Amino acid sequence: MLQEAENILRIMKEARVALEQKDSYKLKALSDQTLHTATVYQDADSIVVAVLTYSIAKIVERENYKRMEGWDIFYNSLITNMDAAILKLEVGDYEKFMDYLGKIRNSINKIAGDLSNYIRDIFYKAEVNKAFKLYEHGLSAEKTASILGVSLWDLAGYIGQSTVSESHLNEAIPVKERIKLAESFFK
Numbered sequence: 001m002l003q004e005a006e007n008i009l010r011i012m013k014e015a016r017v018a019l020e021q022k023d024s025y026k027l028k029a030l031s032d033q034t035l036h037t038a039t040v041y042q043d044a045d046s047i048v049v050a051v052l053t054y055s056i057a058k059i060v061e062r063e064n065y066k067r068m069e070g071w072d073i074f075y076n077s078l079i080t081n082m083d084a085a086i087l088k089l090e091v092g093d094y095e096k097f098m099d100y101l102g103k104i105r106n107s108i109n110k111i112a113g114d115l116s117n118y119i120r121d122i123f124y125k126a127e128v129n130k131a132f133k134l135y136e137h138g139l140s141a142e143k144t145a146s147i148l149g150v151s152l153w154d155l156a157g158y159i160g161q162s163t164v165s166e167s168h169l170n171e172a173i174p175v176k177e178r179i180k181l182a183e184s185f186f187k
Contacts, residue, residue: 070111
C-alpha cells in the first residue's frame with residue numbers, strides 16, 4: 001500500500017468528485033486504473049478500492065435506488081466515510097483508511113428492505129467482476145479468488161460465461177514473428 005498511497009489517494013479524490021457528479025463512467029475508469037496496480041502488486045488494499053469504486057459506479061447508475069427507503073442513510077454514510085477515508089490516507093493512517101472503507105460496506109447493514117439486498121448484491125457481483133479482471137490480467141483463478149475472497153466456483157462460472165477462456169490474449173507471439181516485427185520497425 002505504501003508504494004501506491006499517492007495513486008490510491010488520487011483515485012479516492014477523483015471518485016469522490018465523480019460520485020457527486022453521478023459519473024458512473026468515470027468511477028468505472030478509476031476502478032480499472034486501480035485494478036492494474038492491484039494486478040502488478042497483488043495488493044489487497046488496491047483491490048478493495050477497485051471493488052468499492054466499481055460498486056459505487058453500479059449503484060450510481062441505478063436511478064430508482066434514490067427513491068427507495070434507506071437511500072439517504074446509505075448515501076450520507078457513503079459520503080461521510082469516503083471523506084474520512086481520504087483524510088486518513090492524506091495523513092498516512094492506512095489502518096484507519098481501510099477501516100473507513102469497511103464502514104462504507106457495513107453501512108448496508110443500517111438500511112432495511114430491498115435496497116440493502118440490492119446494494120449487497122452489487123458489492124458481491126463487483127467482487128466477482130474484479131476477480132475476473134485480475135484473472136484476465138494473468139493471475140491464476142485460484143489466486144484471484146483467494147485475494148478477493150470470492151468462491152472459486154462463482155469465479156469459474158463468470159469465466160465460463162466470458163470469451164476470455166477462448167481468447168488468444170495470453171498467447172505469446174512466436175519468436176520468429178517477434179524478430180520479423182522488430183526488424184520491420186528498424187527498416
